Amino acid sequence: MNRLNQLFSTKRENLLSIYYTAGFPELDSTVAIAAALEKAGADFLEIGFPYSDPLADGPTIQHSSQTALENGMNLNLLFEQLKSLRAQVSIPVLLMGYFNPVVQYGIENFCKKAVEVGIDGVIIPDLPMYEYESLYKQYFLEHNLSNIFLVTPITSEERIRKIDDLSQSFIYLLSSSSITGKNLEVSDTVELYFERIKKMELKNPTVIGFGISGNAAFAKACKYANAAIVGSAFVKMLTIEKDYIDKIPAFIKQLKNQTIAA
Amino acid sequence: MKYGVDEQGYYGDFGGAYIPEMLYPNIEELRQQYLEITTDASFTDEFNQLMRDYVGRPSPLYFAKRTSELYGANIYFKREDLNHTGSHKINNAIGQILLAQRLGKKRVIAETGAGQHGVATATVCALKNIECVVYMGEVDIERQAPNVARMKMLGATVIPATSGSKTLKDATNEAMRDWINNPEDTHYIIGSVVGPYPYPEMVARFQSIISAETRKQLFEQTGNELPDYALACVGGGSNAMGMFYHFLDEESVKLVAVEAAGKGIDSGESAATTFLGREGVLHGSRTILMQTNDGQVVEPYSISAGLDYPGIGPQHAHLYKIKRAEYVSITDDEAMEAGLECSRLEGIIPAIETAHALAHLKKMNFKGNETVVICLSGRGDKDLTTYINHFGF
Numbered sequence: 266m267n268r269l270n271q272l273f274s275t276k277r278e279n280l281l282s283i284y285y286t287a288g289f290p291e292l293d294s295t296v297a298i299a300a301a302l303e304k305a306g307a308d309f310l311e312i313g314f315p316y317s318d319p320l321a322d323g324p325t326i327q328h329s330s331q332t333a334l335e336n337g338m339n340l341n342l343l344f345e346q347l348k349s350l351r352a353q354v355s356i357p358v359l360l361m362g363y364f365n366p367v368v369q370y371g372i373e374n375f376c377k378k379a380v381e382v383g384i385d386g387v388i389i390p391d392l393p394m395y396e397y398e399s400l401y402k403q404y405f406l407e408h409n410l411s412n413i414f415l416v417t418p419i420t421s422e423e424r425i426r427k428i429d430d431l432s433q434s435f436i437y438l439l440s441s442s443s444i445t446g447k448n449l450e451v452s453d454t455v456e457l458y459f460e461r462i463k464k465m466e467l468k469n470p471t472v473i474g475f476g477i478s479g480n481a482a483f484a485k486a487c488k489y490a491n492a493a494i495v496g497s498a499f500v501k502m503l504t505i506e507k508d509y510i511d512k513i514p515a516f517i518k519q520l521k522n523q524t525i526a527a
Numbered sequence: 528m529k530y531g532v533d534e535q536g537y538y539g540d541f542g543g544a545y546i547p548e549m550l551y552p553n554i555e556e557l558r559q560q561y562l563e564i565t566t567d568a569s570f571t572d573e574f575n576q577l578m579r580d581y582v583g584r585p586s587p588l589y590f591a592k593r594t595s596e597l598y599g600a601n602i603y604f605k606r607e608d609l610n611h612t613g614s615h616k617i618n619n620a621i622g623q624i625l626l627a628q629r630l631g632k633k634r635v636i637a638e639t640g641a642g643q644h645g646v647a648t649a650t651v652c653a654l655k656n657i658e659c660v661v662y663m664g665e666v667d668i669e670r671q672a673p674n675v676a677r678m679k680m681l682g683a684t685v686i687p688a689t690s691g692s693k694t695l696k697d698a699t700n701e702a703m704r705d706w707i708n709n710p711e712d713t714h715y716i717i718g719s720v721v722g723p724y725p726y727p728e729m730v731a732r733f734q735s736i737i738s739a740e741t742r743k744q745l746f747e748q749t750g751n752e753l754p755d756y757a758l759a760c761v762g763g764g765s766n767a768m769g770m771f772y773h774f775l776d777e778e779s780v781k782l783v784a785v786e787a788a789g790k791g792i793d794s795g796e797s798a799a800t801t802f803l804g805r806e807g808v809l810h811g812s813r814t815i816l817m818q819t820n821d822g823q824v825v826e827p828y829s830i831s832a833g834l835d836y837p838g839i840g841p842q843h844a845h846l847y848k849i850k851r852a853e854y855v856s857i858t859d860d861e862a863m864e865a866g867l868e869c870s871r872l873e874g875i876i877p878a879i880e881t882a883h884a885l886a887h888l889k890k891m892n893f894k895g896n897e898t899v900v901i902c903l904s905g906r907g908d909k910d911l912t913t914y915i916n917h918f919g920f
Contacts, residue, residue: 317691317823318809320703321547327690339821364545365808369822390547391808395535415548419710424551442549443708 268357269385269411269434272309273470273491280308280492281483281521282472283499284361286329287312287346288338290503294510295346298503300353301510305517307356311388311494314343314362321390323446325497329504340370347382354383359413361388372401376408386411386434394428402431411435417442418458425465435470438462438490440477446497447476459489483520495520530775530851532842536724539848541815541841544723545808549707553715556630558725564629565622565732577621578736581654582611586737588744588900593872600893603754604875604903605741607766612647614878614905615737615766616718620647622733624655627714634658634713638688638702640667640695640762641833641880642674643905644718649683659683662701664694667832674909692826695762695836699810719763720840723811727768727840734769741900742773749898756891758783759902760884761854762798762834764843766904771852782852783891784843785884787829791858798827799856800839801847809838815847830859830913831879833905861886863917866907878905879913 272280283302287295299310315330315338322330343360350358360379367375367389379387387410392401397412405412411434416425419442428436440455441447462471473486474494486493499516506512536542536558544554564570578584587606595602607615627635635657639645645661652659661678665687668675678685691697699721706715720727720734738757746752757774759767761784774780789797797803800817809816809824816838817825827837839847846852857865862879865886870876877885881904888899907914914920 318696318700320700320810321549321707323704331691334823339823341821363808365816365818365824366822368807369805369818369820391545391811393544393546393548393551396543396545399535417549417551419552420548421552439549442710444549444704447708 267385267409267411267434269309272357273435276308277470277491279487279521281306281517282309282311282492282494283307284311284313284494284496285500285503286326286333287314287343288333288336289329290332290509292336292338293346295343296349296353297510298513299350299358301513302517303354303356305514306521307517308492309357309359311359311361314338314340314360314366316363316366319363321444323444323497325446325500325504329500340366340375344378344382347384351383357385358383359386359388360384364389364392373404376404376410380408380410384410386413388413388437390415394431398431413437415439416462418455422465425462425467429467429469432469435472435491436467438471438473439475440473440486441475443475445475448478463489480520480522530846532724532728538842538845540806541813541844542724542727543813544811545813546723546811547707549710550703550723553706553710554723560630561626561725561729564626570625570629573625574622582617582621583609584736585740585744586610588741588748590748591873594869594888597872598888598893599895601896601898602888603745603898603900605737605770605900607737607902607904608875608877608881608906612643612650613908614643614647615734615769615902616644616647617650618736618769619718619730619733619765620644620651620716623714623716624651624657627657627716628655630714632657632712632714634660634709635716636660636662636702636705636713637716637718638662638695638698639718640664640698640835641831642667642671642678642909643833645683645685646674646677646681648716648718649678649681652683653681660705661685662688662698662705664688664692664698666693667695667698670913671832671909695832696824703810719765720768720842721763721810721812721838727812727842730765731768731772731842734765735772737766737769737902738771738773741770745900751898753777753780754900755897756781756783756899758785758884758887758899760785760834760880760904761839761843762787762836762880763838764840766902768840768842770900770902775851782846783887784852784854785887786854786856787831787834787883788856788858789828789830792856796828798829798834798836800837801854802856804838812841814838814841815844831862831883833878833880834883855887855890857883857886863914866914867918875903876907877903878907879910881905
């Protein structure tokens, strides 16, 4: 059982995950941010590896990706940095990024290396279910690396069931069909969609992401799913604040407090 | 078809649909419906009627007499430059707007490099009274000002792509982001044989009218429907695929695709994808693309905005890998000279993209009496400033 399954088997509510880009704002900030996030109370993490053409991302994460690349970040270096991850961080950590850098690194090698440094799962938005299942699944299974699938408000029920069968740790529900960095407007339609998914009683835990920037959206998301992911809002904080490590506890606190009060 | 696509959307090792889940319903809708819609009589009737009365097809197959004499071969130009809007791009735009209409879409988006596809899309949107948004790299907006003006004149909104290299690949990213954000009411008219399946196949089919006509016209003029060579320039590769399509299974026809070498293949400023690229994933398909060792897409360069793309369509990648087609490259200077030569010999000012294909004639060894068809993919009006600056007229 990897760290993700362990987490979801012990704690099933109000889990908070944070996304940020490796090598941003500084080349060497990757592990220090992870450690600070765990200390501040994040439940699991997604570390993005940068790509030149991140087509599912909005301006904030595009910018962090571009800066990380300019800083010199790449998968080789990231795995090098992550060698010290497990000495400092015990919560589950996933990698998130686009497929081409993985193809160039070698898919099998990527899976092997990721598990070696203590990564629990990966999210590759442009690796769809068909390609994963027919071409690459074996590598992920062999190394016990969870591949996370995305579900959108317009994903069919049949496809969601199939995703549920293929998933090993959780399912990533997009709050809307959009790129990252837009604010979640929790409209009736969105609630109906979350409600519909909840009623499906999926085998896997669910995590809501995209558009969760403040405590109200976080609290709302946690009503329908086991966890919620904050990405662009956190990356924005890293972009603005010079002493970003010191600002992490307050950032996490304001996201979580509201939930506890609600 | 031996060189065609399989049921999963692959051409050998290339193709597929490497798209985020947000785009899955859009792509699935197309996959399910495009064949049925585009083979229906109501579609083909309207398509053929528009091709004839609006685009001006069939485009002539012109025997280029003086060029033929110069190179010692029988050289024919397939005159896509004479199409309405000035290039082959209109063939695909007409096909896709009729598809968009039948899918009930209210809004169309497109990416454009040289602006030819943007103009073609803006044109068909005006024709069908559908809202049109075109994404264009900020750099391209500057170097292709006349086409930007044309799109605006036609009622389209042109949005500059300001990310990355601010050229065609970034315009494509922005168009895809728009589509992710507007999955239900919007159709994305991709302008080349790139992108996730079924786009490469769909665009190739719409462009295949080029080789269908060429075969027929060549037979009428020479009594033989097969040339020895079919030649075309390649950015993403839509005019080349259109020119190759009906010759693919005719193994006697040598297919030659001309890439843009920019300032030279090893200059660091080039768009010669098969020479400089490796296999990977770009804009939703597995193909050959120019990239760094760790898989970051490289900014390509060519004097011609329409060839300035870091990948090629997946079917081209397949034809390259199995050696069904030959991929060669031509530098900026060679292309500019060929553009001037064509103007002076034939009275035809070609687009700089097209001039790359023409420039390759110099490098071919003709044994005498061989027949060559070249896709004259576009006219050079949009490139006059670049030509003038280059030659100092």
